[in-house]
Amino acid sequence: MKNLNGYGVVFLSVFFLFFCFKVFAGAPIRLHPNVLRLLDAAKKAQENGQHNEAWKLWLRAKAMAPQLIQPAWLNSAPAKVKELPRRDEVIRGFKENPSATAKEKLKEMLKKDPFDLEIRKTLLENAFKTGDYAEAKRHRSILYPEQMLEAGIRWWRALAILSLLTFIGWQSRELYRDLMKSK
Numbered sequence: 001m002k003n004l005n006g007y008g009v010v011f012l013s014v015f016f017l018f019f020c021f022k023v024f025a026g027a028p029i030r031l032h033p034n035v036l037r038l039l040d041a042a043k044k045a046q047e048n049g050q051h052n053e054a055w056k057l058w059l060r061a062k063a064m065a066p067q068l069i070q071p072a073w074l075n076s077a078p079a080k081v082k083e084l085p086r087r088d089e090v091i092r093g094f095k096e097n098p099s100a101t102a103k104e105k106l107k108e109m110l111k112k113d114p115f116d117l118e119i120r121k122t123l124l125e126n127a128f129k130t131g132d133y134a135e136a137k138r139h140r141s142i143l144y145p146e147q148m149l150e151a152g153i154r155w156w157r158a159l160a161i162l163s164l165l166t167f168i169g170w171q172s173r174e175l176y177r178d179l180m181k182s183k
Contacts, residue, residue: 038060043073046073094122
């Protein structure tokens with residue numbers, strides 16, 4: 001019984017070091033070749049001025065590998081033709097009077113440019129005001145994808161740490177009992 005607890009402590013120490021390294025240091029990300037092809041195609045599309053196509057390709061890659069972090073080159077917007085006064089007027093009009101027709105206009109504009117953050121934020125605010133939490137969740141997952149993923153990761157990490165602490169406590173108690181019996 002004494003050796004079992006000694007082996008348990010050694011096993012626990014090795015497991016704890018491995019767990020800390022994996023959780024806190026992180027392992028290098030190994031990507032599937034299809035994900036790499038999608039990222040390359042997205043970067044080429046961005047360089048050619050096809051911003052929407054680059055976003056679509058990046059989202060497909062993100063769906064295949066959720067651990068991906070949004071690359072900086074994806075945020076560099078290509079030169080656009082100025083249609084901002086019309087867009088700004090629609091957004092301002094919707095904020096002043098959120099009617100169904102103004103909302104449809106915003107949705108149409110969002111279909112043309114799915115990653116227009118200002119329109120998406122406006123629709124997110126409206127969804128919270130009207131209580132449409134399904135639409136709010138959809139817009140929030142696109143605007144803040146890291147926050148949606150971190151919540152699940154934190155829960156699993158807390159469960160793993162709690163399990164580890166329980167195991168440490170149990171092994172410590174058994175070690176103490178064995179030491180007391182040997183005296």
